[in-house]
Amino acid sequence: xxxxxxxxxxxxxxxxxxxxxxxxxxxxxxxxxxxxxxxxxxxxxxxxxxxxxxxxxxxxxxxxxxxxxxxxxxxxxxxxxxxxxxxxxxxxxxxxxxxxxxxxxxxxxxxxxxxxxxxxxxxxxxxxxxxxxxxxxxxxxxxxxxxxxxxxxxxxxxxxxxxxxxxxxxxxxxxxxxxxxxxxxxxxxxxxxxxxxxxxxxxxxxxxxxxxxxxxxxxxxxxxxxxxxxxxxxxxxxxxxxxxxxxxxxxxxxxxxxxxxxxxxxxxxxxxxxxxxxxxxxxxxxx
Amino acid sequence: xxxxxxxxxxxxxxxxxxxxxxxxxxxxxxxxxxxxxxxxxxxxxxxxxxxxxxxxxxxxxxxxxxxxxxxxxxxxxxxxxxxxxxxxxxxxxxxxxxxxxxxxxxxxxxxxxxxxxxxxxxxxxxxxxxxxxxxxxxxxxxxxxxxxxxxxxxxxxxxxxxxxxxxxxxxxxxxxxxxxxxxxxxxxxxxxxxxxxxxxxxxxxxxxxxxxxxxxxxxxxxxxxxxxxxxxxxxxxxxxxxxxxxxxxxxxxxxxxxxxxxxxxxxxxxxxxxxxxxxxxxxxxxxxxxxxxxxxxxxxxxxxxxxxxxxxxxxxxxxxxxxxxxxxxxxxxxxxxxxxxxxxxxxxxxxxxxxxxxxxxxxxxxxxxx
Numbered sequence: 001x002x003x004x005x006x007x008x009x010x011x012x013x014x015x016x017x018x019x020x021x022x023x024x025x026x027x028x029x030x031x032x033x034x035x036x037x038x039x040x041x042x043x044x045x046x047x048x049x050x051x052x053x054x055x056x057x058x059x060x061x062x063x064x065x066x067x068x069x070x071x072x073x074x075x076x077x078x079x080x081x082x083x084x085x086x087x088x089x090x091x092x093x094x095x096x097x098x099x100x101x102x103x104x105x106x107x108x109x110x111x112x113x114x115x116x117x118x119x120x121x122x123x124x125x126x127x128x129x130x131x132x133x134x135x136x137x138x139x140x141x142x143x144x145x146x147x148x149x150x151x152x153x154x155x156x157x158x159x160x161x162x163x164x165x166x167x168x169x170x171x172x173x174x175x176x177x178x179x180x181x182x183x184x185x186x187x188x189x190x191x192x193x194x195x196x197x198x199x200x201x202x203x204x205x206x207x208x209x210x211x212x213x214x215x216x217x218x219x220x221x222x223x224x225x226x227x228x229x230x231x232x233x234x235x236x237x238x239x240x241x242x243x244x245x246x247x248x249x250x251x252x253x254x255x256x257x258x259x260x261x262x263x264x265x266x267x268x269x270x271x272x273x274x275x276x277x278x279x280x281x282x283x284x285x286x287x
Numbered sequence: 288x289x290x291x292x293x294x295x296x297x298x299x300x301x302x303x304x305x306x307x308x309x310x311x312x313x314x315x316x317x318x319x320x321x322x323x324x325x326x327x328x329x330x331x332x333x334x335x336x337x338x339x340x341x342x343x344x345x346x347x348x349x350x351x352x353x354x355x356x357x358x359x360x361x362x363x364x365x366x367x368x369x370x371x372x373x374x375x376x377x378x379x380x381x382x383x384x385x386x387x388x389x390x391x392x393x394x395x396x397x398x399x400x401x402x403x404x405x406x407x408x409x410x411x412x413x414x415x416x417x418x419x420x421x422x423x424x425x426x427x428x429x430x431x432x433x434x435x436x437x438x439x440x441x442x443x444x445x446x447x448x449x450x451x452x453x454x455x456x457x458x459x460x461x462x463x464x465x466x467x468x469x470x471x472x473x474x475x476x477x478x479x480x481x482x483x484x485x486x487x488x489x490x491x492x493x494x495x496x497x498x499x500x501x502x503x504x505x506x507x508x509x510x511x512x513x514x515x516x517x518x519x520x521x522x523x524x525x526x527x528x529x530x531x532x533x534x535x536x537x538x539x540x541x542x543x544x545x546x547x548x549x550x551x552x553x554x555x556x557x558x559x560x561x562x563x564x565x566x567x568x569x570x571x572x573x574x575x576x577x578x579x580x581x582x583x584x585x586x587x588x589x590x591x592x593x594x595x596x597x598x599x600x601x602x603x604x605x606x607x608x609x610x611x612x613x614x615x616x617x618x619x620x621x622x623x624x625x626x627x628x629x630x631x632x633x634x635x636x637x638x639x640x641x642x643x644x645x646x647x648x649x650x651x652x653x654x655x656x657x
Contacts, residue, residue, distance in 0.1 A: 182376065182378060184374045184375070184376060184378040185378045185379075185380060185381075187345055187372075187374065187378065188372070188374055188378040188379075188380075188439075189380070189391070189395075190345070190365060191343065191345070191365045191370075191371060191372045191440075192371075192391050192392035192439070192443065193364075193366035193392055193396060193443070194395040195395070202391075202394070202395070203380060206382045207382055209382075
């Protein structure tokens, strides 16, 4: 390899490095460093090496419960977003004949994002609340006598908000991988006598794997790292991993918050690695 | 009438769009006997692929009937027609191994893993892909992929195999090799093959029946020899190639022959069939096979036998082809007038560009075009 080519290669990655190093690598290193020092309990840090922050974290039952709660939301959200995302993408790619209409409908999927996350969450209240549309409607028809309590400020409403917010992150990559499926492959399956269900199960689903995996990575890392949706939609009744260490920051316990953040980062990395183990995205995309 | 299982009859089929405002094909009538190799030949957009897809059941005709084995199959699913299609880009399932690709049709029919793998392996041996059975299609060469596609189509024991431009993705050398393999496969399976192509030589080399198409209509259907040596009209003659097409006006009629005069050539004699309805002054197109045209010195004109006719021209271009030499003469203004001279004969005559020559052919070798 000539030095000229080497230089060009470095020049190519320079813009990325200029962004990543100051805004990602350095902050992570600072957090990592802080997680290993002592504090005076009022925000001051002593440069003394300690493992107490981690020891405390691993000894507490709370940690396990927080992770269990957050993982439950992650898995439920993954399940619903991938099922809905797959169907929406399937419909757009294989059932909408006109490309123009398909693109139009695709844009419609993004309409909820034209407003802020907070507005979207608040707008669930008049729908799901005790005197909300669903409860008054069901009571009016006479199906229920008492308003359904689980609709709002519950785990249910948290999952509803996540699915509402994150389904688009599934639709886009699945749509993309489905759009790259050659239509004649579907015809060949039809020619071999496959039913619509067979085609979806044996051809389209395995060929959309990379899209589903990409979507799963987005959804997992967003839900794992969220505390706001949980806090608002559960009405404060449910805690989350990030919510807990956000409170640590609030009471100036920086080292314990930093240790929690590092552990969470590792857990998310493990989850992403697990997804990549199931689906080799790089191979699927270059195929 | 032969109503063998793979006998196909297209009865007045047409496919139109926008309530008949435009059409892909129109008024197609054709009979293809069981167990024959039939090629649809035409430029892109002539409707040949549409016909194939209608026989396969991937598109429905807007009018007419398609009979396979005497039974109208319009509206039936591909699998009920017992046809199988080999797609242009092969359309192999990229996520399945060669064996799973070939066994796919058996899998959707509910065969057990053991049974379908046994059958697939048998087929894999037939197409000589034994060592590649566990590879993915992306790891195979073009020729190997084509064999997988062929095996995948043949495994359901169809009565008709439909091939959409099966050789177009291969390089020249491989194409000729696979051509022979297709023909051998057809003989082995003993079923009807319908093959769509835009390559004349492919159609001529393979087929029992060649169907020449243009703009959604059949121009001529017949044996390869009929199509090549007796084209019905100017379009077929020019599309198949190997023919010199001349246009002229009849200046004189004498029993079985007529004299024809053109803008760029003098008087030539053409034969007229019995019961012809040609009259003086009428326009006429004729075709003469390029290998029927002999080149002689101009001085030889008086010595020609009465069975021959000739035109005078200048050599415009010479192209060496190996076993023959392509000599182009400026006798027909817009159209090429070419003689395919045997290689030895060409060098004995010692022609060069610019020489005046006499192009001579037997009157009976003239083909009148409609």
